[in-house]
Amino acid sequence: MRFDTPATNNPIDQMKVVGQAITRIDGPRKVTGTATYAYEWHDASLKAAYGYPVGAAIAKGRISSMDVQAARQAPGVLAVVTAESAGKLGKGSLNTATLMGGPEIQHYHQAIAVVVAETFEQARSAAQLIKVDYVEAPGAFDLAAEMENAVKPESGDPDSAAGDFGPAFEAAAVKLDERYTTPDQSHAMMEPHASLAVWNGDELTLWTSNQMIAWNRAQIAATLGMEEDKIHIMSPFIGGGFGSKLFLRSDALLAALGAKAAGRPVKLALPRPFLMNNTTHRPATIQRIRIGAGQDGRITAIGHESWSGDLPGGGPEAAVMQTRLLYAGQHRMTAMRLATLDLPEGNAMRAPGEAPGLMALEIAMDEMAEKLGIDPVEFRIINDTQVDPEKPEKQFSHRQFVECLRLGAERFGWERRNPTPGSVRDGRWLVGMGVASAFRNNLVMKSGARVRLDREGVVTVETDMTDIGTGTYTIIAQTAAEMMGLTVDKVAVNLGDTRFPVSAGSGGQWGANSSTAGVYAACVALREKIAQKLGFNSTDVTFADGEIRSGNRAISLAQAAGDDGITAEDTIEYGDVSEEKQQSTFGAHFVEVGIDAYTAEIRVRRMLGVAAAGRILNPITARSQMIGAMTMGVGGAFMEELAVDKRRGFFVNHDLAGYEVPVHADIHDQEVIFLDETDPYSSPMKAKGVGELGLCGVAAALANAVHNATGVRVRNYPVTLDKIIRDLPRIG
């Protein structure tokens, strides 16, 4: 099905099932431990051996010698594979560094060997017997030091401009010119990267934890020099990804290499420290923001520049993207510059670009509002735009940004905020409120599904779509149920298998809208086939209560299916309609924080997120996405930082004791409001994404609240007590 005109009325608009607060259909399996994750396919791998990786001990250089003899002879060891013994390996186009290092080492903890043994303990123990000598090479590890060597990236639309920024900024009545920094961050999801590899001749079956299994199949084919059709990947349950599982990573490659060498199925999970230095991370940024406005608060000039670093061949963190679209202003510029750093590979993490970009921009907006003496909510409203400000001929498909701000302010009690920083006290706590805008583009992706109606009247959906904890199983069941006139208990959903039609996958907050649109397309085809089989005119049939009806005839779907059942398959593909209008998602975050007047400890008191993101397919799962993202925003604001050792070139705090994310005690009162809206330009579902939107702006709202509470402006994340304690009011 091609989607090339805006959606009109369709069965989804009935909202009998779609849009309803239905609890997760996979919930019982998860809470009873019967949802099988990649490391847990015990039945499939009764004879599986265990793989354990070895990571490089240096950041950059070469392996001069490697002694694996002791490891090979250790108890239970079946195989040791290194770059030397692995044979020729390719590199997938989505990887920057190679997944198996040696002799050249590109980053710390780059995998250099895998040890396979009968037990996990034997594999781990033997891995530590491998002796490696290195010749270290000097590397670049300090983004601030490399800023001047940063270059304009060759691709990815690094620069944009409209009007004449320089003179307009100089001439502005009120100006801001500040520098902000965001640190490297780790996805730190619960389930580490894990894979089970089974070879049958030249065919590879891989149970893995991956968000995009069609990409993954192509990448492993390229890496191992195989045909894609010899690779079967399954990833039905995923314990979180946040972008770290978009790509093929070393767990899958090492399991495959180890299984080949050992002649046995091999399972391998990356040890927790590998998450930080072996896989990808969100790159640090240095951002310069300039805003010029008139005394009336109207922005006349806005400029946003961002510097980030990556390994050679990598890309920039696109931190300026939202600034091209979020606020009005005639004269504007954005620019991204990329430095070469020899730290581990930077790549996508939840809301790449916008998350760190808004961390900076939304502090700048708060500072600007303060300079202007305008309420920060009003300042944002004044600068709303209904068109792409760089291309004024292009309208937004649907933009209820102002509505988010106004409704949020009302519900949060924003009018109670004292605009004078440091003036509200509650016992020992200094109290402040903050606001920030949320913005993230809505991406759409081609997505396919197969649906089968059986003689029990059950519809089974098959698509290679993944559920990374987001609720995909449930919203797909709701979509099929709505389309076929069923309840969700009459729908079975099978996901994450390369034998199923290729879907959008989970990433870039495109998954929910795109994958359900694919199911919609397949269901349209199935409805057609059912009507045809029964000799009904497909234009005047309805599907309701388990029946197909036409005029005064009604036949149950079970009966219609017959013994053979009926199967249909289709793929939603997007035509120009997605280019005609600018599709984005909008929101606003309101937060209240308390700062201990003595110790400067920073704690969140309450949070409200308001989102305008098209049709909400399921308010329970969507709310979970929002509050999860808001929690992640607390981490981004107040604790998360991969600390770089700038001499030795690695992230030092590479475990969950050192890399702190919020715990339950950090999160109190969270509220979420979704505006009631539909966007006919997004898909027949009229939905958009919320999973990343929910993170966008949260950290800045919190940083702004710290300023409101204390009068201290921190522009370098994370906002920790050491950055404010010296500037707090004197005590005693």
Next chain:
Amino acid sequence: MRQFTYERATSAASAAAAVADNGNAKFIAGGTNLLDLMKLEIETPTHLIDVNGLGLDKIEATEKGGLKIGALVRNTDLAADERVRRDYGVLTRALVAGASGQLRNKATTAGNLLQRTRCPYFYDTNQPCNKRQPGSGCSAIGGVTRQLGIVGVSDQCIATHPSDMAVAMRALDATVETVKSDGVTRSIPIADFHRLPGDTPHIETALDQGEIITAVTLPPPVAGRHVYRKVRDRASYAFALVSVAAIVRPDGTGRVALGGVAHKPWRVEAAEADMPNGAATVMRKLLDGARTTEENEFKVTLAERTLAGILEETKG
């Protein structure tokens, strides 16, 4: 983790003897720290002596009016003991500020004292560390140091001791009771139990090889408000940036010990005379000679302000 042999000890002295004869043997009780370190091969004992069955899991009143806490009393049980809660509030508060409920259920009194630093360079076996591998150098110095020590540090090591419990015990003037393989017992004041790093940061306590902790004895209760303030970036389940154990009498006199600043719980008795004069005066003496880095110098201010908050809260 290297392969190891395992035995269950039947008496403290025989356990001590087994370790005294074998430099590669270690005691194991709760295992909340040792097992992690063994998995990373930071600790590589070839023999483990399980001391959980020694019966040292009671809290008893002493003749002098204090409490004798068995070495194997779990942190959860110690924190919940009615006498501890009533008479040694600083200790209960310190205990529940540490780790998580699950860990406290396993962790023992002696094991808590013997837990090793959380310096990230100690935990990464690819990095030089004088504590892990004497003479290899300290990679923390000049590296990422926000969490690390500011007082009593050396050119060889700037690690901190991570315990909360030990900080409270230092304020309470606890005594560590031990026995050696020959049956000889010692009472080591907690002030002397943990060592400063100096040139031998790998030697962390006053225990001899084969000496085993049997109990920690608390003197009679110290009157005053018992406070433990642990300051950290998140609200729970993190090691202290700075912690303050304090006992404050109504006249403003009292005791104060710090955690998160040194290789041992940090207390300078001479500084306590200044408690009625305010936190700044106390800290000048308590943190005299502090050697900070750009990343951790905030701990000086933080310690002072944390104590100031306690003094304010305990007034009158």
